[in-house]
Amino acid sequence: MGILIYIVKETFRGLFAAKLMTFVSIITIGASLFFMSLIGLGIFNINGLLKKTSDQSDMAVYLKDEFSSDKKNVESLTGTISSLGQVKKVGFIDKDSAMSKFSKVYGSEMLDAVSGNPLPASIEVYVIEKYRTVNAIRELQGKIESLAGVESVRYSREWIDLVERFRMYFFIGAAVLIIVMLLVLHIMISNTIKLTIYARQELVRNMHLVGATRFFINTPFILEGMMQGVLGACVSVIALTIVKIALNHIPVLWGPYYLPVLIILTGAFFGWIGSQSAVRKFLV
Numbered sequence: 001m002g003i004l005i006y007i008v009k010e011t012f013r014g015l016f017a018a019k020l021m022t023f024v025s026i027i028t029i030g031a032s033l034f035f036m037s038l039i040g041l042g043i044f045n046i047n048g049l050l051k052k053t054s055d056q057s058d059m060a061v062y063l064k065d066e067f068s069s070d071k072k073n074v075e076s077l078t079g080t081i082s083s084l085g086q087v088k089k090v091g092f093i094d095k096d097s098a099m100s101k102f103s104k105v106y107g108s109e110m111l112d113a114v115s116g117n118p119l120p121a122s123i124e125v126y127v128i129e130k131y132r133t134v135n136a137i138r139e140l141q142g143k144i145e146s147l148a149g150v151e152s153v154r155y156s157r158e159w160i161d162l163v164e165r166f167r168m169y170f171f172i173g174a175a176v177l178i179i180v181m182l183l184v185l186h187i188m189i190s191n192t193i194k195l196t197i198y199a200r201q202e203l204v205r206n207m208h209l210v211g212a213t214r215f216f217i218n219t220p221f222i223l224e225g226m227m228q229g230v231l232g233a234c235v236s237v238i239a240l241t242i243v244k245i246a247l248n249h250i251p252v253l254w255g256p257y258y259l260p261v262l263i264i265l266t267g268a269f270f271g272w273i274g275s276q277s278a279v280r281k282f283l284v
Contacts, residue, residue, distance in 0.1 A: 013220075022228065025192040029232025029270070032181040033263055034239045039174040045253045046167045058132065059125035059141070060154045067149030068095070068121035077149055078123055086131040086140045091124040098122060120151060182270070189225050189274025222275045229271020233264040 016022070061081065067073050074092060082090045093101070098119040127140065141153045237260045244254055256262075 021192045021195050025188045025228050026232045026235060028188045029185055029229055029267060030235025030239065032185050033233055033236035033267055036178055036181055036266075037236060037240055037259070037263060038243075039178060041253070041255055043167070043171065043174065044255050046170065048253050058127040058137075058155065059144070061123040061125060061144055062120045062151045062154070063122060063149055064151050065095075065120065073149055074121070074123075077147060080147060081123060081125060081144060084140065084143060086127055086136060088126045088128045090126070092121070093124060094121045095119055185229075185270045186274050186277065189228055189271055190278040192228060193221050193225050193275045193278035218279045221279050222272060225275020225278070226268045226271040229267035229269070229274075230264055231267075232271075233267025236263055236267070 063074070063077070067077075078090055078092055081087060095117050098121065099117050102119060125140075125144070127137070131137070131140070137155055141155065144150060144153050240260075240263075
């Protein structure tokens with residue numbers, strides 16, 4: 001019990017030995033974890049958006065009104081489109097279903113000023129994934145547009161492809177930024193622990209002389225680094241909570257419920273790594 005009390009006392013003594021450096025280290029850790037959390041939430045939201053739209057059709061084939069009114073014409077055209085090699089499946093949406101769908105998404109007020117149902121019937125086309133390239137889509141679009149009864153064809157996943165490309169660039173940029181932040185975390189924690197070790201050099205030397213074990217000497221410094229990581233993580237969680245409250249009116253996914261615990265554990269982990277590095281270099 002006495003050893004445990006000593007280790008805890010030495011850990012907190014180390015935190016206050018270099019007050020300014022410890023404070024700067026905690027703030028730096030907090031800022032780094034905060035920005036890493038924002039990057040993670042950005043990726044989480046992009047993936048969530050793409051997941052929601054994964055079942056969306058690739059093409060919308062709009063039909064002429066006089067053509068879509070004949071059931072046989074629609075069945076024939078649907079069969080022709082589904083037989084194309086690039087097509088996975090198709091689905092027909094009649095004029096009434098189109099109007100109902102539009103009202104759910106945009107509200108019925110927009111259609112109140114229009115008499116009747118101005119929306120055309122359409123066929124939703126789902127393309128096999130390997131054919132979702134610019135050239136393959138243009139080729140398929142040209143084939144469908146040449147079919148009788150087709151008014152126009154629109155590639156409905158164009159903006160989704162844009163989001164997917166953005167995700168790739170965002171992920172690369174985020175990976176680079178996170179690596180830089182992790183290096184900053186490591187350097188800040190290591191340097192703060194080094195300062196603490198310098199401040200207690202005489203004590204450490206005397207402990208070595210009287211036969212203190214490596215564990216007994218090193219543990220307070222390692223716990224000090226972990227405490228810095230945890231305190232920095234708490235700063236990050238508080239900042240993230242403030243942002244969440246400020247942006248409460250915006251439909252943003254804020255990650256899993258255990259995100260704050262994950263941030264704190266991450267702070268403790270990098271505090272442990274940084275302090276281990278300093279201890280190995282100066283005490284081992």
